[in-house]
Structure formats: C-alpha cells, structure tokens
Amino acid sequence: MAALAAGVAMARPAFAQAPAAPASMPPQPGDFIVSELGTEALTPARIPLARGPMLGWAMAPDGTVRKADFMNQLQLFRFEPAELSPEATALAGEGVLALSVICTHAGCPVSEWLGDEGLLACPCHGSRFNPKENGAVTQGPAVRKLPQLGLTVTDGKLVVAAPFDSRVGGDEFGAEDR
C-alpha cells in the first residue's frame, strides 16, 4: 500500500499549470459568437446562407474575445436545417454551424472552400471535410473529422451551448492534445 501511495505521489507533475488566460481559453458555454474582426454578438442572419465559411471567434460575456490562441478560430456556416446530418443538427443553432479551422491531419488551417461540392479542403495535403455532416472526412490523409462546437440561439444571438465535440488539433508531427 505504501509503495502504491509513493508511486502515485511520484506521478504528480512537479509544478501545477497556471490556468489559461481568458483570451486563450477554448470557447465556453455561454460565450457569444463574433466575426473574425468583430466584437458584436452575431445573429444567425449575419451568417451567409448556403455559402462558404465566415471566420469567427467565441467572445466571453464580459467582452473578451478568445482569439489569443489560433486553435480557437471558428468557421461559421448557415444551411437550411433539412440539409444537415443528425449529428450536425444536434450542435447547430438555427442552421448555423461552427467548426474548428484546424485540420485534424497536421494542424494547417482548412482554408479552401469547394463551393460546387460543398466541401472544405486543406491546402497542405488535400484532406476534405463536409460541414453539413458534422465535419466528416470525405478525403484523407486526415482520418478524424473536424470538431464542431455546440451552438444555440438565445435572445436572437448565437451562443455556445457545448464544447467542441472532439479534440481540436492535428494528429501528425507532434501535435499535442488540448
């Protein structure tokens, strides 16, 4: 028993990690959604319908935009709800989806929109993702879908309802969990 207790004690980290600054924290339930350069809480109607992504961030109720960590960046879409898969619908707010920008293969920004196919493409190695299907991979080398943030609409504003549904970040080249 004593040996077990000693083992547990040795496994503790030497230093406790300082909590992340609010501007670096991942999106939190109750946060608003703002545009890439904005500080005004967005309504669903501000997201173009059936178009490519609009970049955005989460903003804490005190006005802190959580943009100090690029891993927090969002790409926002609005589609007719009937077009969405059940998984995407469960995390959408009146047809608005918020997906991570960070490619799950090796962490590049997924920055290309293939409008004819309705797919996102990563310029680094060509992975493709379907925003209407909860960020599902339609072409590798990525093997993991893009994380989707849970949204709802409160008093007409887009609000974070749930954390990302999977880990944000790439799986290759030493990417770390967060």
Ligand code: FES
């Ligand atoms: S980092 Fe996106 S496909 Fe490799």
